[in-house]
Amino acid sequence: MNDSPSGAHSDDTDRRIGLLTTDLDLVVKSWDKSLERMTGIPADTVKGRRLEEVVPDLHARGLLDVLREPLVSGAAQVLAPAIHKFLIPCPPLEPSPEFDRMQQRVVIGALRDDQRAVGLVVTIEDVTTRMERERELGRRLRDAEPAERLAAIEQLSRLSSIDGLGPLGDAIADDHWQVRRAAVRAIAGRTDAALVDTIVAALREGHRDFSVLSSALQLLTLTGLDLTRSLIGLLEDSDADLRVQAALGLGSQRNPEATTALIGALDDDDSNVCFHAIEALGKLRAGAAVQRLVAIAQSRDFFLAFPAVESLVQIGDPSSAASLVPLLGDPMLSASVAEALGRIGDEDAIPALVDALRSEDSPVVALVGAIASIHHRQVELVGDGAAIEDLVRRTIDPSALDRILNSVGQAEGDALRQLIVVVSWLKGEAIPRALATLLGRTSVHHNVVEALVRFGAPAVELLIAQLSDEDLNTRRSAVIALGRIGDRRAVPALVSLLASDDRDLLVHIEGALSRIGDARAFEPLLLRLGDDDAAVRQAAIGALNSIGDPRMGARMAQLLDDSNPRVRESAVRIAGYFGYADCVEALVRSCSDADEGVRVAALEHLPFLEGEDDRAIRLLQHALERDSPRARAGAARALGDMGTKPHALLKRALADADPWVRYFAAVSLGRLGDPAAVTLLQPLAESDPARPVRVAAVEAIGLLGGDEAPTILSELTAAREDDLANAAVRALGRLRAASSGATLRSVLRSPDARRRATAVAAIAAWAHEESVDLLSWTAASDADRSVASAAMAGLVTLAASPAPIAERAVEALTAALADGARHEEAVARLAKIPPSAIPWLAPRLDADNPDIRRGVVEALGRMSHPTASAYLQRALDDGDALVRKRAVSVLARLGTRGVIQRLAQMARADASPAVREAATHAMARRHFVDRPVTERAEGDAAQ
């Protein structure tokens, strides 16, 4: 039995692990002694040769792509012996009754020089003996006697895992409860310390090549082994390079146990060690290191201050932002500090950032970017950034504005976008001129349009001038902006452009005229009703509808008889939309127009003619029996708008030869809402030759419901065609039938992530008691992150359900706060629950787990709801300092009245220095300072 330094006991002896490295072409560069011994292949016979030559059947076994994968994607690969058996074929070191080849567990990772992959590092572990043992014990697990099985489990628990759970996986399902319990405990207690120590020792002894060491450590990290204790030991080594690698490795491990040791390493004599310790603390998000890191940043040490700032950002403690603000004045650090403030600062950092812009050589882009980032975060958290916009507008210096506008011309990408956002808050004649130069930049034209729209009327003349720019994108953006500003001064220019037949812009011009709604566009728009482009016609129709000119009825009556069928069709759409009494007969005649497009438009508008239902039904019937496929499809669609129940007609349409007629007939039946139609739709759903028809029938059945619907839909969830199956799943969810549970559970186990995602949405819509359990389980365990995230979103949906379900959904979301990997998402989701669910969340302020309490505080803070804010004050008395500190920050951000005295008391007397500091900081915030002390005290007393 080995006692590893980490203290774990193991039955594993003679752990044999070899290591080789290659270059990018898989030419072997190193082959260690252990590997020589294991494989019997001397190093000098393989070094310099390609791996495919050393192992000729690599390609045939499909292993070449696996070997290359880390070079392509960076992801380490593990070859499990159960599947691959071995990488390098060789006999076992001792004769084996089970295997004629050595069984090998292989881990393959990218060998890195700095950040660049330069080859592979491969560890090969001989697991033959362990596999023999595992097989033997696995056989004993099938023994009739529980005592034998228990003994086997006990021995398996002392064997380190080769590959997943092994035989213990089966034991979880044992009939005997004691065996099951022992299996679960055995799995939980597994450790691989012996392997860790072996590899670390091997590297320490044999590999002074530190890129190898670094890559091997990364590799081991990626396989999920915990190296923390071994690496902490290495932090004390006399060799500075090893201490560097230890710090690097501890950062990769992300085990908070390393924090204290890493903080200690900040005092290392070697600055490289300090550097990597700083970085590691950032990766660990070690809140305990904030004070030390702030001090390092403030030291302005050229080598260490930058990583200290970056690590503070990663730790994300907003209270460190205040300490960084003075560094904005340091030319070396200002850009870096500005970026940091952008990521962790709040509105309190804004004045300093604006002030820093006064300096001639200020890093304008970084400062403005920080302001924009803080604003964005404020909008995300509390829905409103107006206070920041106002603050910037009031305090910005004219010279700073000039510097910002000068930067606009040179910036690109996100930096440019952020400059535009901030500029849009400001006033000044130069601003719209500067923005107008960017109208043609497709990557930012949305932002520029938004900014100019905010500017409003003063930008109109400038935008009108842009309508004649040579660049199409500039003209297009100007048209859109003018439409959204809605100033009538733009109408003559837009009308002129409409007449110039600038084909790429017509739809946008019509859209702009629609928004402005000026009657001067009426006649020019009429001229577009016959355009060859359907979108141009449609946009003209929309614009005319929006203008609503009193002349329209009379003009439509004329145009309904126009010689151009496109004009007639457009006139039908307008006259049908408004239902002009004078146009009714002409509309009815249009149902038999020579042009199909006119007929289709007329048929679709029949249901909207008042008092004409009987005639409409006759005309639609006629079309269904005699007209072209497109007209029949239009008629089938129109029947869905009839208040009367034209089932007989739609039933006939379901048997039409054209699939689109059947499709729209199914859609219409769904809209009419009569469950009796399910029997008509079922045959289509099950066997129509056209898939869209089947899907439409399924969706219609889902809308109609009825006794048979759940059974029909459940069967269809197993359809091979994705569209059909997914439609059936969605429809089941909408039906909310109690019997749908079994089917939805089954779909949730689909190997296809998209199918599971559909099931998640359906389960949320189903809103059954069981929905909460299914979604919580999926959120915690689905292998696909998007599915897990959708499940969390589903729980938020359920929080709007009636009480028992809402309460359990909120409980499930708060449980996720305890999971470090899901904490942030759980906070974001909880912040979106409806106000009605807040009472279910508030009691979680008493949860045992402080991470849960802290998350609840943050979520309540983001809701910006009076009820939520009232509950927050309880958290000021929490037993955990981090929870109290978070409550202080949140209440300060909200500017909640009535807490100032409590904050003052905490600033003086809280047991935690960090809480005292946060409370002091909160007291200094603007919305508290701006009120005179007496007024504050009186106001608070009144509370």
Next chain:
Amino acid sequence: MTPFEPDNLGLTDAGLPLLRDLVHERTGLFYENGRCESLGERLAPLVIEHGFHSYLDFYYLLKFDEGAEAEWRRVMDALSVQETYFWREVDQMHAVADQLLPDLLKAHRGPVRIWSAPCASGEEPLTLAMILNEAGWFERADIELHASDGSATAVAKAREGRYRGRAFRALPPAMRDKYFIPLTDQEGWRPVRELTEKVRSWSVVNLMDQVGVEPFVHSDVIFCRNAFIYFSADSIRRAVATFAEKMPSPGYLFVGAAESLLSVTDRFVLRELGRAFVYVKR
């Protein structure tokens, strides 16, 4: 009916995400969540023309209808971004003329094949033809220059050969005067025959279509510039994997200045050629 808003032309968004995924699967073009509206804007005319009220109906047509293939060509036309001009990012083309061709021809038997894809309305292959012609390559060596684009409209424009002012914004005036003739209607310029005959073929090819790319993908040099910026990571991998599998070795792949194959493949290695970068197939 969906109320008409200037921005939606009366169409519901139902089905737009499905349509987005279908377009991605078929063409490689990807519209992430923030750009879905842009996809809708480009496809709205097609949807309206069919008399549909939602993108979902159009999705079914593209996926299942018998006439879908013809419709897909119209979709490619609607989605292709045709912003280009002569003499764009010419360092790479000079690198071909000055460094690659001499090396290739030393070891080569048979013609040197160059493929420009996507070629948009022809500015890129014609620019390359100008540069190679100026260096005298067409007289000294057998060079096959082929051009293709996923948009039939773009290829038609390229064949028509009519270009307006903005296409020439980066072209040295002397080159324009040498290789282009003003049109009599003063509506632009057209390339001289001596130039257009240097491009052996103009084809409609979808980079995701294994059959469609087959005649061209075995080229020694491929210009695939400013296409991947519109593709998803998965589509880029698929296209590049095809290039890696089919191109000769060495083969030279040029991508746009804002594009990179880092973390896409290890089958190509990045090489610097003067002021240009090229990916060389191993």
